[in-house]
Amino acid sequence: MIRPISRGRLAPAKNLGGPTAPQHRCPNRPAFVGLRRQCPSSPRYNRHAVTACYSCGKNAADPTSLPPREAIYDDGHWRVAHAFGSALPGWLVVVSCRHLTSLSQLTPDEATALGPLLQRLSIAVESVTSAIKCYVVFLAEAPGFEHLHVHIIPRAPHMPPDRTGIEALKYLAQPEGEWVSPEEMDRVSEDIQRMLRATTH
Numbered sequence: 001m002i003r004p005i006s007r008g009r010l011a012p013a014k015n016l017g018g019p020t021a022p023q024h025r026c027p028n029r030p031a032f033v034g035l036r037r038q039c040p041s042s043p044r045y046n047r048h049a050v051t052a053c054y055s056c057g058k059n060a061a062d063p064t065s066l067p068p069r070e071a072i073y074d075d076g077h078w079r080v081a082h083a084f085g086s087a088l089p090g091w092l093v094v095v096s097c098r099h100l101t102s103l104s105q106l107t108p109d110e111a112t113a114l115g116p117l118l119q120r121l122s123i124a125v126e127s128v129t130s131a132i133k134c135y136v137v138f139l140a141e142a143p144g145f146e147h148l149h150v151h152i153i154p155r156a157p158h159m160p161p162d163r164t165g166i167e168a169l170k171y172l173a174q175p176e177g178e179w180v181s182p183e184e185m186d187r188v189s190e191d192i193q194r195m196l197r198a199t200t201h
């Protein structure tokens with residue numbers, strides 16, 4: 001099931017396209033069918049508890065408790081969130097639901113899910129931010145952030161030359177006063193989530 005998550009409730013359990021995640025039904029928490037990370041009886045449960053990993057902490061949270069900027073999308077393989085500490089609205093991160101540190105560690109299902117998701121996110125981000133394309137970057141070098149996460153960076157049409165290409169990473173090094181506010185991240189995230197639902201294929 002592919003399930004963009006809405007704030008405060010679960011999205012309808014309809015197939016929105018793409019590969020189908022393996023099913024797990026928790027006998028104790030039927031409302032969390034499909035949200036395998038929250039169920040201790042899930043075969044995936046124990047693979048997400050890596051101490052001191054920021055992404056594992058977010059992955060382990062009750063999805064319905066997360067703000068829109070942390071729960072744009074979740075198909076059981078990948079969770080999409082708005083990047084924090086960025087001065088660029090629409091900068092997303094695609095986070096693996098398991099604690100991985102390299103693309104080489106992906107299962108075939110995880111790898112199969114990633115490609116179409118990147119394409120759909122590019123469509124959504126370009127539509128919402130008017131970007132001419134999206135950069136896709138995987139680094140995960142900062143201490144505490146080694147967890148596999150792929151950056152989706154909107155390339156704005158009038159981005160200054162010293163901020164294009166790999167220099168766009170400078171938008172993560174701006175003074176805090178220039179960061180996209182939580183309110184703006186939530187608004188952009190909700191717009192992107194709506195676009196994702198419209199790009200089912």
Ligand SMILES: [Zn+2]
Binds near residue numbers: 053054057100147
């Ligand atoms: Zn992790």
